[in-house]
Amino acid sequence: MTTMTQSAMSLTERDAVIEEIAARVGVRAERGRRFAELTSLRVGGAIDWVFAPETEEAAAAVAGELEAAGIAWRVLGAGSNVLADDEDHHYVVVSMREVKGTALFEGERVSVSAGYSLPRLCVDAARRGLAGIEGLGGIPGTVGGALWMNAGAYGHEIGNVVETVRVARGGRVVNVRGGEISWNYRHTSFREGELLLGVTLRLRKDDSAKIVERMAEVKRQRMETQPHGARSAGCFFKNPPGSGLSTGKMIDEMGMKGEKRGGAVVSPVHANFIVTEGDDARASDAFALAEEIRERIRRERGIELEYEVELWRSSDTREAAGTTSGEETQGGQSTTDAEEQRG
Numbered sequence: 001m002t003t004m005t006q007s008a009m010s011l012t013e014r015d016a017v018i019e020e021i022a023a024r025v026g027v028r029a030e031r032g033r034r035f036a037e038l039t040s041l042r043v044g045g046a047i048d049w050v051f052a053p054e055t056e057e058a059a060a061a062v063a064g065e066l067e068a069a070g071i072a073w074r075v076l077g078a079g080s081n082v083l084a085d086d087e088d089h090h091y092v093v094v095s096m097r098e099v100k101g102t103a104l105f106e107g108e109r110v111s112v113s114a115g116y117s118l119p120r121l122c123v124d125a126a127r128r129g130l131a132g133i134e135g136l137g138g139i140p141g142t143v144g145g146a147l148w149m150n151a152g153a154y155g156h157e158i159g160n161v162v163e164t165v166r167v168a169r170g171g172r173v174v175n176v177r178g179g180e181i182s183w184n185y186r187h188t189s190f191r192e193g194e195l196l197l198g199v200t201l202r203l204r205k206d207d208s209a210k211i212v213e214r215m216a217e218v219k220r221q222r223m224e225t226q227p228h229g230a231r232s233a234g235c236f237f238k239n240p241p242g243s244g245l246s247t248g249k250m251i252d253e254m255g256m257k258g259e260k261r262g263g264a265v266v267s268p269v270h271a272n273f274i275v276t277e278g279d280d281a282r283a284s285d286a287f288a289l290a291e292e293i294r295e296r297i298r299r300e301r302g303i304e305l306e307y308e309v310e311l312w313r314s315s316d317t318r319e320a321a322g323t324t325s326g327e328e329t330q331g332g333q334s335t336t337d338a339e340e341q342r343g
């Protein structure tokens with residue numbers, strides 16, 4: 001485990017190693033960034049280092065070097081599904097936002113890097129008359145973030161159209177067939193700390209105008225049912241798998257829409273969205289409100305809600321230790337009910 005090595009190093013020693021790695025691989029390494037700038041909830045504490053590789057090869061090399069040196073790290077895409085706590089996070093964040101390149105279309109296939117914007121990819125595909133991801137057009141974030149958790153909405157999940165995923169292993173780019181991965185409800189079998197570099201999707205030909213029309217319909221539905229322009233991370237909790245229950249509906253029925261704790265609010269538009277407001281909003285406000293919702297649902301409905309948003313705790317160094325050698329995978333349960341997936 002890489003953190004054991006890190007804990008044996010002083011922070012000064014570790015910083016020197018980090019600077020050396022950044023120089024050797026040729027990636028930008030920044031200090032002084034905060035999760036509040038890098039996540040859509042706009043809260044969260046300071047990050048020791050942010051690495052910003054620009055190519056798949058550089059990202060793979062960074063991951064390999066950090067692992068070899070025993071430095072704790074984790075990956076961030078656009079930060080639209082992460083709630084990081086307010087404390088100082090003593091690890092390296094590898095930001096994939098600059099690993100975007102261009103989307104390369106060939107017939108029904110498209111190859112794209114992990115940092116590419118998912119909404120933009122959906123528009124690109126629709127213009128070329130390629131169907132299969134139009135339901136995902138309103139999901140903010142990067143292609144890598146969508147792959148990591150098998151993002152989905154309105155009957156589409158990204159895992160359904162994956163042909164191969166490019167993954168960093170041992171500092172190199174390795175191809176993994178989509179069929180070797182389990183694509184479940186907001187979970188995949190990628191291993192904790194595995195860095196996804198890019199993907200080839202297999203779409204299907206359809207009439208461009210019809211795809212654009214379906215995208216517009218999905219957008220209309222989102223505008224009607226979800227807060228827009230708000231600082232959120234999408235649905236905070238999963239729907240209880242296999243139950244047919246909607247978490248948003250349950251929270252609404254408890255009368256919690258509009259409930260506020262500090263700078264965190266249960267959205268009056270969609271009860272499964274927690275949004276943050278004001279300059280003083282803190283991650284702890286959102287945590288407190290979320291835990292209150294879970295406690296009430298546990299007490300009143302006997303249901304244990306599972307987070308859909310990822311909680312990144314500064315104390316959770318085990319998960320921060322990026323490693324591709326461990327056997328640990330994301331957990332996972334499966335459902336194909338598209339309605340259920342939207343919370």
Ligand SMILES: Cc1cc2nc3c(=O)[nH]c(=O)nc-3n(C[C@H](O)[C@H](O)[C@H](O)COP(=O)(O)OP(=O)(O)OC[C@H]3O[C@@H](n4cnc5c(N)ncnc54)[C@H](O)[C@@H]3O)c2cc1C
Binds near residue numbers: 075114141146148
């Ligand atoms: C308004 C709104 C609506 C949303 N609606 C939906 C929806 O309908 N359906 C849905 O599924 N989600 C939805 N989301 C959640 C979010 O947009 C998705 O989960 C998205 O795929 C996250 O992508 P990201 O790049 O922002 O990932 P991040 O939030 O940056 O990261 C999320 C997780 O993915 C990991 N990750 C990111 N990139 C990589 C990579 N290259 N390699 C390995 N791991 C990586 C991170 O380590 C983290 O564990 C919504 C969010 C918002 C704000």
